[in-house]
Amino acid sequence: MKAVRVHRTGGPEVLQLDDVPTPSPRLGEVLIRVEAAGVNFIDIYQRSGAYKIASPFVPGQEAAGTIAALGAGVTGWSVGDRVGCYAGGLGAYAECAIAPVDRIVRLPDGVTTAQAAAVLLQGMTAHYLTATTYPLRPGDTCVVHAAAGGVGLLLCQLAKRRGARVIGTVSTAEKEALARTAGADEVIRYTETDFAAEVKRLTDGAGVQVVYDSVGKTTFSAGLGVLAPRGMMVLFGQSSGAVEPFDPQVLNARGSLFLTRPTLAHYVAARTELEQRSGDLFGWLRDGSLRVHIDRRFPLADAAEAHRMLASRGTTGKVLLEP
Numbered sequence: 001m002k003a004v005r006v007h008r009t010g011g012p013e014v015l016q017l018d019d020v021p022t023p024s025p026r027l028g029e030v031l032i033r034v035e036a037a038g039v040n041f042i043d044i045y046q047r048s049g050a051y052k053i054a055s056p057f058v059p060g061q062e063a064a065g066t067i068a069a070l071g072a073g074v075t076g077w078s079v080g081d082r083v084g085c086y087a088g089g090l091g092a093y094a095e096c097a098i099a100p101v102d103r104i105v106r107l108p109d110g111v112t113t114a115q116a117a118a119v120l121l122q123g124m125t126a127h128y129l130t131a132t133t134y135p136l137r138p139g140d141t142c143v144v145h146a147a148a149g150g151v152g153l154l155l156c157q158l159a160k161r162r163g164a165r166v167i168g169t170v171s172t173a174e175k176e177a178l179a180r181t182a183g184a185d186e187v188i189r190y191t192e193t194d195f196a197a198e199v200k201r202l203t204d205g206a207g208v209q210v211v212y213d214s215v216g217k218t219t220f221s222a223g224l225g226v227l228a229p230r231g232m233m234v235l236f237g238q239s240s241g242a243v244e245p246f247d248p249q250v251l252n253a254r255g256s257l258f259l260t261r262p263t264l265a266h267y268v269a270a271r272t273e274l275e276q277r278s279g280d281l282f283g284w285l286r287d288g289s290l291r292v293h294i295d296r297r298f299p300l301a302d303a304a305e306a307h308r309m310l311a312s313r314g315t316t317g318k319v320l321l322e323p
């Protein structure tokens with residue numbers, strides 16, 4: 001089969017399309033014939049070496065397709081079943097991928113494999129951020145940075161769904177329009193405007209209950225300044241670079257703030273949580289109340305270009321690889 005492999009970490013050019021043996025599922029595993037694989041920022045961190053992972057490896061933590069083979073001990077699933085999967089070490093940038101059976105979810109009719117690969121990782125992230133990390137309530141105001149990104153567009157929709165007021169930040173007019181379509185009440189071009197001053201103005205100086213920050217280095221410090229007393233900074237990514245070392249005393253001085261640095265894996269570790277979050281998303285896709293914006297689809301051979309586009313702020317919504 002064809003698989004994209006990283007033999008040594010580095011720039012996008014290290015993503016190399018190789019012929020490799022099709023793996024066989026072992027105890028408790030299934031082989032998925034991949035129809036769509038999600039491209040996510042974490043793939044960039046792993047490919048570049050920012051997050052350490054042993055080489056060679058096949059990147060990709062998110063895929064959807066059909067079951068091609070069952071390993072020993074797998075019951076309740078059949079070859080041909082349509083499934084989606086989010087799992088660390090999945091090796092999704094390939095024609096086939098091995099998944100632990102307890103990490104796959106069944107795709108209902110009405111949800112395509114492209115939609116599933118586009119919504120599982122980023123959608124379950126938006127789900128846990130808005131429903132569990134800081135459970136938004138009507139009357140809350142939140143800031144969503146990179147509001148037209150893959151997570152961002154889903155986060156805007158799920159935050160609105162919970163009744164919150166959403167202030168999004170984006171870099172371009174095109175992204176502003178997309179964020180508004182996703183439900184953002186206010187959108188700030190943070191590359192042109194001091195977003196902290198603007199958030200303060202938009203909230204009449206009161207500040208917001210929560211900041212969902214996936215941008216990191218360039219937004220974190222100013223974001224602390226827009227929180228209302230006892231507000232929560234949810235730092236869940238670092239698309240602009242890592243946040244500098246931080247003195248917890250700042251949380252006191254800024255108003256008894258909370259700071260968390262969550263990761264999806266810890267919010268879907270239990271099978272029940274995985275099923276609940278993915279089930280909610282699939283249900284909302286089916287009834288039309290959630291839209292997933294697939295911006296670009298690339299063949300496996302163009303994985304490097306997909307990484308270049310995502311890393312350079314050239315994408316909106318989701319980027320997929322289609323073997």
Ligand SMILES: NC(=O)c1ccc[n+]([C@@H]2O[C@H](COP(=O)([O-])OP(=O)(O)OC[C@H]3O[C@@H](n4cnc5c(N)ncnc54)[C@H](OP(=O)(O)O)[C@@H]3O)[C@@H](O)[C@H]2O)c1
Pocket residue numbers: 039040041042121122125146147148149150151152169170171172175214215218236237238239240241262263264265310311312313314315316317
């Ligand atoms: N912790 C978790 O559970 C979890 C799960 C999923 C994703 N994440 C994180 O969430 C973030 C978003 O992931 P995604 O896959 O949906 O990507 P994305 O948001 O579609 O792409 C990143 C966006 O960040 C913004 N950005 C600001 N400064 C940037 C810079 N210097 N370089 C590149 N981008 C910059 C850009 O939007 P503008 O042009 O509008 O500024 C860009 O489009 C990533 O940091 C990812 O690691 C975390």
